[in-house]
Amino acid sequence: MKNYQAEAGFLTGKTILVTGATNGIGKQAAITYASYGATVILSGRNTKKLEMVYDEIESLGFPQPAFIPLNLQNNDPEQYSQVADLIEAEFGVLDGLLLNASDLGLLSPIEHFDEETWYRVMQVNVNATFLLTKYCLPLIRNAKQGAIAFTSSGVGRQGRAYWGAYAVSKFATEGLMQTLADEVEKSDIIVNSINPGATRTNMRANAYPGEDPNSLPTPEDIMPAYLWLMDRSQNSRNGQAIDARDFIKN
Ligand code: NAP
Numbered sequence: 001m002k003n004y005q006a007e008a009g010f011l012t013g014k015t016i017l018v019t020g021a022t023n024g025i026g027k028q029a030a031i032t033y034a035s036y037g038a039t040v041i042l043s044g045r046n047t048k049k050l051e052m053v054y055d056e057i058e059s060l061g062f063p064q065p066a067f068i069p070l071n072l073q074n075n076d077p078e079q080y081s082q083v084a085d086l087i088e089a090e091f092g093v094l095d096g097l098l099l100n101a102s103d104l105g106l107l108s109p110i111e112h113f114d115e116e117t118w119y120r121v122m123q124v125n126v127n128a129t130f131l132l133t134k135y136c137l138p139l140i141r142n143a144k145q146g147a148i149a150f151t152s153s154g155v156g157r158q159g160r161a162y163w164g165a166y167a168v169s170k171f172a173t174e175g176l177m178q179t180l181a182d183e184v185e186k187s188d189i190i191v192n193s194i195n196p197g198a199t200r201t202n203m204r205a206n207a208y209p210g211e212d213p214n215s216l217p218t219p220e221d222i223m224p225a226y227l228w229l230m231d232r233s234q235n236s237r238n239g240q241a242i243d244a245r246d247f248i249k250n
Contacts (some may be wrong), residue, residue, distance in 0.1 A: 002248070009097075010233060011033055015143075016039075016097070016230060018030045018033070020101025024203060024219055025219045026098070026145040027219070031056065031062075032226060034098070038150055039059065039091070040063075041087060042066070093139055095144075095230075097146075099174070101128075110164060113165065116245060125165075128237060140189055146190075147230050148191045150177045150194070151196070153167070153174065153196075156174050175197040192238065193221055193241050196222050196244045197245045201219060208216070225244035225246070
């Protein structure tokens, strides 16, 4: 994995939807995909922030992106179906889907876990991820070699005290990834999950307020793994739980 080298321009002509593109890892992934030639569709709940990322990508001279505001707390399937309809009308296909947005919720023992927060985290991290995947899948089938990447976490592979709804939602994400990967096994689509590992973002700072952010890799540092997930010329793996750290050169 450490030897992986993305070829310049390998995403030219490809369309990739990135959720949670307004901040942290998702924002960096969108910019990085665009820098390799992709037309990125930025998704997020805050239109102003979406416009800022859009402007940044344009000012860098990368392909003109698109953006679709969507708050993943919304549990109406129609909203998700409309996102797919918009993409179909504009692009016809979807080559890549990076399901990156997540809600950390709060850290608390199960015994005292706030129910409303539990339901919200499950909606954003699991239900919305399912809905977007369900409605975008036909567009990904329309692409020649599609790729779907779900975002996991260390606590989605080994449970940890107090990580509550977030940890459980990431286990569910791994389950969704494995189930879908098995369903598309004989097709041209690949489906994997990525654990970014501890990364310098707002979410990490909220979870570990006492930690020195400078001790952590930046979103930019972990981009080789995110490129590989979408790189069908070098990646045909399906159903794999990937660790971004395995791609960082020492
Ligand atoms: P981040 O900087 O907090 O970014 C999270 C993104 O998700 C933001 O764009 C945020 O939008 C969006 N989001 C949250 N709730 C949303 C909602 N209801 N509707 C739409 N968008 C919503 O976090 P990050 O660290 O980059 O996390 C990216 C992914 O990596 C997540 O899946 C996270 O679980 C995973 N991860 C991160 C780490 C780490 O150390 N950073 C470790 C393991 C896994 P706003 O900009 O509007 O807030």
